[in-house]
Amino acid sequence: MSHLDTELQILKSETIEMWTLVNSQLAKGKQSLLTLDKDLAREVIMTEKRVNANELKLDRDCENIFALFTPVAIDLRFVLAVLKINSNLERTGDIAEGIAKFVLHVDDQFDRNLLQITRVIEMYEAANNMMKDVLQAFEHEDTALARKVFQMDELLDEINLKANTVIADYIRSNSENIEAALYVLSIIRKLERVGDQTKNMAEELIFYIEAKVLKHRTRKEKEKEA
């Protein structure tokens, strides 16, 4: 294995480590939301510092590889992709932290029915599955698996679109719970962003492996490109 290959392999392992950490943050965030477990929420908030530290390390490693090895072709696309995926992962980590903060602030009177009627947990589960699939696609350079998330994201979009009506109806009949309802709406918005970040990461993966740029394309166009 050449020196550059060794460095790229290390970069890949570090990216997988960062990704696994962010997925764990999301999973714990979901668990804490489901059970309103404040200790678990605190753990997510504390761990966010590690996500940030990992982001800085990956950024620095990419910078070093550019400066020292002047990578070209697939190697260049790989480092560029990691740089952007790193940024997406860090933002996803922020979202997990944001959800944990909500759990920390919610009071004991929280109406769990809100979770049910908004389908937020179902949405959360789908977002986590998307993240897991794209991570697996990254590990095995599997662009077919990466492409699956474009379709999976439609469920997130659907729940997000319906959320306004659902929350508005809820507020009309539960005016004492407006604040909690708005929090849940903001979680739904955050999860919709997780879906977008995950799609961006899938696009970066396809860019690095197939040298195809899928940004700003419709889902049908993306499927046609496959």
Add this chain to the structure above:
Amino acid sequence: MYKIESKDIHLHYGDFHALKGININIEPNTVTALIGPSGCGKSTYLRLLNRMNDLIDDVKIKGEIIIDGENIYSKGVNVDSLRKKVGMVFQKPNPFPKTIFENVAYGLRVNGISDKNYIEERVETSIRQVVLWEEVKDKLKKSAFELSGGQQQRLCIARALAIQPSIILMDEPTSALDPISTAKIEELIYELKNQYTIVIVTHNMQQAGRVSDHTAFFYLGELIEYGATKDIFTNPKIEQTQNYITGRFG
């Protein structure tokens, strides 16, 4: 402990002050790249490390170069022993007009070794170390000139390794080679640093980035900046270094 220490080295060629107070400490099992424009003193500095400048008329050297704790410019230092410890590879491959085998065996023979089995073992080990064995094992008795430029350069590195030095000096070892041969030599340098301390002069800045742990930038006989290659190539402290590595020099 440092493998090589240079303390306030001044070198004059006649009236020309070629090195002006150079201080560099080099750790064992690292690759150090010396970079800088032509005439900056980097090759002069490299050649000090195995006393190659001794051969030039009217050279005056001040300061100390300490290798493994011993000042190599002290009186009584045996230059032949020093050069056994400090091997050198030059810019152009310079095999001897001998067979491939004899090129590598040469250093052992001139050092008085005659044990046939030992010589054969050292030759094979050295050629394997430079990843040339598979290419030449069936033509060891052929002239070294039959090899390609890249193969000749690897053979010259094998020749240097055969006498088991602990330091290898390389003076632009790939400047006469094509990109594929260059990549092979660079990989070799990366492998060899596990066993040797390597100092390399290069005009190719990307090469310095790829192969070295530390980089020293020389300009007009002065050491402008010396540090971890990562730092030099991402955030040099001195503006001159930045201008040089970004190609904005002059």
